[in-house]
Amino acid sequence: MNSTRDIIIQVTDMDTAIAFYETVMGLKPFQQSPQLTGFETGNFRLFLEPGSAPAPVFEFAVPDLEEAKARLVDAGCAVVDDNPAIPRCYLRDPFGLTFNIARGV
Numbered sequence: 001m002n003s004t005r006d007i008i009i010q011v012t013d014m015d016t017a018i019a020f021y022e023t024v025m026g027l028k029p030f031q032q033s034p035q036l037t038g039f040e041t042g043n044f045r046l047f048l049e050p051g052s053a054p055a056p057v058f059e060f061a062v063p064d065l066e067e068a069k070a071r072l073v074d075a076g077c078a079v080v081d082d083n084p085a086i087p088r089c090y091l092r093d094p095f096g097l098t099f100n101i102a103r104g105v
Helices: 014-024 065-074
Strands: 002-011 029-032 037-040 045-050 057-062 078-083 088-092 098-103
Touching (some): 002 014, 002 098, 014 029, 014 037, 014 045, 065 078, 065 088
Parallel strands (some): 002 045, 057 098
Antiparallel strands (some): 002 057, 029 037, 078 088, 088 098
8 A cells, every 4th residue: 555645625615615725825726627626736636525524535545446445444444435436435544544545556
């Protein structure tokens, strides 16, 4: 498992959040759709998506998504949101950190 440079936050108002990061923070989107907007910040990429859990979500790349998900759940992680169509698999570890696992590595 390797971390990626991606950090995701869910926001209840995409337009307001995008305006904040563009206007106040001076970031320019490199990816924009109704479901996901990405900003290059330098050392990491910040993604905004519609939702109600504003805590940051870190991302880890795994070679086998299903194997990693099963191993993590067996170790006490809880699946928060699993949507292969996006694709996304958010898990919360036993200590409260929410992270995404994505096919990669």
